[in-house]
Amino acid sequence: MDSNKITITINDQQYKVDPGQTVMQAADKCGYRIPRLCYHPKLSIEGACRVCIVQIEGVRNYVASCAYPVADGMKIYTNTKELRRARRDIVELLLDNHPMDCHTCDRDGNCELQRLAYSMGIRQRHFEGERKHYEKDLSSTSVIRDPDKCILCGRCVRMCSEIQGVHCLTQAHRGFNTVVMPAYNLPFAESVCTACGQCINVCPTASFVEKNYTQDLFEKLNDPDLITVAQVAPSVRAAIGEGFGLPPGRNMEGQIAATLRHMGFNYVFDTQFSADLTIMEEASEFLERVQSKGPLPLITSCSSAWMKYMEQFYPDLIENISTAKSPMSMASAMIKTYFAEKIKVDPKKILSVAFMCCTAKKYEAARPELEVRGMRTTDIVITTRELVWMAKSAGIDFVNIKPEKFDEPLGLSSGAGAIFGVTGGVMEAAIRTAYELYTGETLIDIELNDIRGFKGVKEAKVMLDGQELRLAVAHGLGNAHQVLEMVRKDRSRFHFVEVMGCPGGCIGGGGQPYPLVNSIPLDEECLKLRAQALYGLDREKTIRRSHENPDVQRLYREFLGRPLSEKSHELLHTHYKAKLPRGIVSPELKIV
Amino acid sequence: MATTQANDAVAPDEQKLAQLKEFIAQTRQDEHPDSFLIAVLHRAQELYGYLPVPVMDEVAEAMGIPTAHIWGVATFYHYFNLTPPGQHVISICLGTACYVRGAGQILQTLKDELKIDVGQVTEDGLFSLQPARCLGACGLAPVVMIDDKIHGDLTPKKMVQILNQYRKQAKK
Structure with a gap:
C-alpha cells in the first residue's frame, strides 16, 4: 500500500x-x-x-x-538548540530594521511578525543598526504603503503578479536599499494598482493597510444634522465574526445591524437588496443583448478592482461590460433619490456609508462616473476590518448583542442577493432571474453546481428556450485574464462571463479580517466556510430569486418603472473608459 | 531616505526608438525572448545615454513585460542610469592600485570642483561622475576615464587642468 x-x-x-x-x-x-x-x-x-x-x-x-x-x-x-538560536537571530535581525512601534501600529495584535517574534522567544533587542526610513504612500483612495514596516518577504509582489496578474509591485533597488514599490516609484494612485487590497491580505506586517476612514465616520455619526444611512455587503456578515475570534463561516447579519444602530446609524440597509436590483437590471440587459444580438459575451461589472483592471488592461472589451452599477452604488443611488424622497429629506443631508469586504470600493465610491444628479452617492466606505475595530472602539458587545433586522425599504433580500459574495454567485443569481423572465417558466434546479467552488475558471452551459448559453466564471484577476484571453480570441465562445477581482469572490476581499492565529491569509478552508455561510443564507430563504423580492417589485412600481427604463438608466447604469497607465498582460500567467 | 523617482516623461527620439524596436524584434526570434531584457536595456542606454521612462514603457509594450518588472531590473544594476548623464561622463577608478596612488584625493578634487557627488550631474549638465573598479590601466594609476579617453598619472592639479580643457572646449 x-x-x-x-x-x-x-x-x-x-x-x-x-x-x-x-x-x-x-x-x-x-x-x-x-x-x-x-x-x-x-x-x-x-x-x-x-x-x-x-x-x-x-x-x-x-x-x-x-x-x-x-x-x-x-x-x-x-x-535543535543551534537551530532555535539561528532562527531567533534571523527574526531579531528582521526586527532590527523594523520600527519599534508595535503598540501604536495598525496591526498590533494581528501581526505575523509580532507573533513570530513572540514564538521565537525574543524578549529583548540585541542588535541596533541603521534603520531605513521612507515616506508613506498615501496617494491611493484605498491602500497605504509604508516601506518602513516592510520586511521584504515579497508576498505582496508575488500576490500582485502571480495571483492577480496586475504586476503593480516590484522590489526595486538592492540590498539594504531594497524597497517594494510600483514601477518608476509612482504613487499608487498613478500606477496600475487596481486597489484590490490583496497585498494587505498577504502582508505579514502593516506595510500595506487600507486607507482608514473610521475617525471621519465617528465624527459624522455625532453630527445631529446628518441622516446616517448604512448598507452592508453580503460577505461582511460571513467573515466579521473572525475579527472577534469566532470561527469562520458564521452569518452575523443580525449582530451587524444591531451594532450599527448602537453606533448611531439612523437606517441600516442591506446591500443584498440592491444585489437583487443589480440582477434585475443585469439579467434584463443580458436578455436584451441575446435577443437583439448586442455585444456578447456580457461581462459582469460589480467588482470595483475588476473594473479598474479592465479599463487599464482590457479596454477593448468595454462594450462587453455590463452597464449596470455595482450593488453598492445602486443602493447608494437609491438612498439619495428614492429613499430621500420617501422620508422627505434633502439628499445632501444624507450620509451614505457602505460596509464592504473590499478596499477597491473606496476607489469606486470616489469615481465621478457614478455620481447621480451631481452628487457623490457613497460618502464613506468602511471595510470589514475597520468595522471590527469600530465596534471594539465604540464599546459594543458584538458577539453577544441581540440580533436585529435590516430596515425597509432597502433591507429585504432574496437568496440570490446573498450569494453575490461568492465566486459564481452573480452568474447563478442572474441565471435564476433571466431564465424565468425569458421563458416565463419556473427554473426547478436553481443551484448551479458547475459554477460553484474555487476552481480558478469555471464553465457551464444552460438551455434557455432551446438556445444553449455558455457561461464562464473567473475569480482573482489572474484567472480573469485567462477567460478574457479566450474572449479576445473568440467573442462567440461565451454568452455571459462573471469576473470577481479577488480570490474566492468578495468573501476573499481585500478588506476582510486578518487571519486567525492558527490560519493563513486566504486559507481555502476559511473561504469555503465563508461561502457556506452565504449559501446557507440562500437556502434558508423562502424567496431565492431576485425578481420575487417584494421590495424590489415595489421599488419598480413606485419609482423606477421597469428594468432598463429611462430612470433606471439615469440612476443605475454607467459607462467606463480606457485608463492610463496601460497595463501589460504578462504571457506567463497560469491558472491557480 | 530618498529613492529614485521616475525621470521626465519626454517623448523619446523616434529614430533611436526605431533602432531599439528593431533590436527587440530580433530577440523575439529566440526561444526565450524574455531573457533578453537586460540586453535590450543595455541597447536602450547605448542609444539614449540613460533609461527614460517612455523608453521603458516602449520596451514593456514590445516585450510584453510589465513595467514594474523592468523597473526592478533597471534599479537593481548600477550600470543603468535613470537620469540623463552629463555631456561628458567621468569614471574615476577606485580600484586598489589607483586608490593606493591617491584616487581618494582625485575623487575629492572632482567633488569639490564639480560640486556634485558620485552618481550626480553638474548643474550645467557638462559632467557626470561615476565610480569604476578597475579600468585596466594600473600602470598609469591613478586614472580617470572621461567618455572613452583615459587620463593617467593624475594629481589634483592635473585633474583640474583637464576639467578646464573640457570646459573651454564646451564654450567654443
Whole structure:
C-alpha cells in the first residue's frame, strides 16, 4: 500500500511520506509546523526570509525547508538548540530594521511578525543598526504603503503578479536599499494598482493597510444634522465574526445591524437588496443583448478592482461590460433619490456609508462616473476590518448583542442577493432571474453546481428556450485574464462571463479580517466556510430569486418603472473608459 | 531616505526608438525572448545615454513585460542610469592600485570642483561622475576615464587642468 512512500526521520522519529514534496510540506503532515514567514502555499517559493531553516544530516548548512525537497532516508532536525538560536537571530535581525512601534501600529495584535517574534522567544533587542526610513504612500483612495514596516518577504509582489496578474509591485533597488514599490516609484494612485487590497491580505506586517476612514465616520455619526444611512455587503456578515475570534463561516447579519444602530446609524440597509436590483437590471440587459444580438459575451461589472483592471488592461472589451452599477452604488443611488424622497429629506443631508469586504470600493465610491444628479452617492466606505475595530472602539458587545433586522425599504433580500459574495454567485443569481423572465417558466434546479467552488475558471452551459448559453466564471484577476484571453480570441465562445477581482469572490476581499492565529491569509478552508455561510443564507430563504423580492417589485412600481427604463438608466447604469497607465498582460500567467 | 523617482516623461527620439524596436524584434526570434531584457536595456542606454521612462514603457509594450518588472531590473544594476548623464561622463577608478596612488584625493578634487557627488550631474549638465573598479590601466594609476579617453598619472592639479580643457572646449 505504501510502496510509493519514502521514509524520512524528523527529530529521530520515522515517518512514511510522499516523495516530490518539500521538507516543510512533509513536516506539516507529520504534525510539525516549522516557523515560516515568506512562504505562502498559493505563491511561488521565494526562500528569502530563512525563518523556516532546518538541519539535515550530511548537509553542511541549514536549509530553507520551504524550498528543499524530501528524499528517502533523509534525517531532518527542526528543533535543535543551534537551530532555535539561528532562527531567533534571523527574526531579531528582521526586527532590527523594523520600527519599534508595535503598540501604536495598525496591526498590533494581528501581526505575523509580532507573533513570530513572540514564538521565537525574543524578549529583548540585541542588535541596533541603521534603520531605513521612507515616506508613506498615501496617494491611493484605498491602500497605504509604508516601506518602513516592510520586511521584504515579497508576498505582496508575488500576490500582485502571480495571483492577480496586475504586476503593480516590484522590489526595486538592492540590498539594504531594497524597497517594494510600483514601477518608476509612482504613487499608487498613478500606477496600475487596481486597489484590490490583496497585498494587505498577504502582508505579514502593516506595510500595506487600507486607507482608514473610521475617525471621519465617528465624527459624522455625532453630527445631529446628518441622516446616517448604512448598507452592508453580503460577505461582511460571513467573515466579521473572525475579527472577534469566532470561527469562520458564521452569518452575523443580525449582530451587524444591531451594532450599527448602537453606533448611531439612523437606517441600516442591506446591500443584498440592491444585489437583487443589480440582477434585475443585469439579467434584463443580458436578455436584451441575446435577443437583439448586442455585444456578447456580457461581462459582469460589480467588482470595483475588476473594473479598474479592465479599463487599464482590457479596454477593448468595454462594450462587453455590463452597464449596470455595482450593488453598492445602486443602493447608494437609491438612498439619495428614492429613499430621500420617501422620508422627505434633502439628499445632501444624507450620509451614505457602505460596509464592504473590499478596499477597491473606496476607489469606486470616489469615481465621478457614478455620481447621480451631481452628487457623490457613497460618502464613506468602511471595510470589514475597520468595522471590527469600530465596534471594539465604540464599546459594543458584538458577539453577544441581540440580533436585529435590516430596515425597509432597502433591507429585504432574496437568496440570490446573498450569494453575490461568492465566486459564481452573480452568474447563478442572474441565471435564476433571466431564465424565468425569458421563458416565463419556473427554473426547478436553481443551484448551479458547475459554477460553484474555487476552481480558478469555471464553465457551464444552460438551455434557455432551446438556445444553449455558455457561461464562464473567473475569480482573482489572474484567472480573469485567462477567460478574457479566450474572449479576445473568440467573442462567440461565451454568452455571459462573471469576473470577481479577488480570490474566492468578495468573501476573499481585500478588506476582510486578518487571519486567525492558527490560519493563513486566504486559507481555502476559511473561504469555503465563508461561502457556506452565504449559501446557507440562500437556502434558508423562502424567496431565492431576485425578481420575487417584494421590495424590489415595489421599488419598480413606485419609482423606477421597469428594468432598463429611462430612470433606471439615469440612476443605475454607467459607462467606463480606457485608463492610463496601460497595463501589460504578462504571457506567463497560469491558472491557480 | 530618498529613492529614485521616475525621470521626465519626454517623448523619446523616434529614430533611436526605431533602432531599439528593431533590436527587440530580433530577440523575439529566440526561444526565450524574455531573457533578453537586460540586453535590450543595455541597447536602450547605448542609444539614449540613460533609461527614460517612455523608453521603458516602449520596451514593456514590445516585450510584453510589465513595467514594474523592468523597473526592478533597471534599479537593481548600477550600470543603468535613470537620469540623463552629463555631456561628458567621468569614471574615476577606485580600484586598489589607483586608490593606493591617491584616487581618494582625485575623487575629492572632482567633488569639490564639480560640486556634485558620485552618481550626480553638474548643474550645467557638462559632467557626470561615476565610480569604476578597475579600468585596466594600473600602470598609469591613478586614472580617470572621461567618455572613452583615459587620463593617467593624475594629481589634483592635473585633474583640474583637464576639467578646464573640457570646459573651454564646451564654450567654443
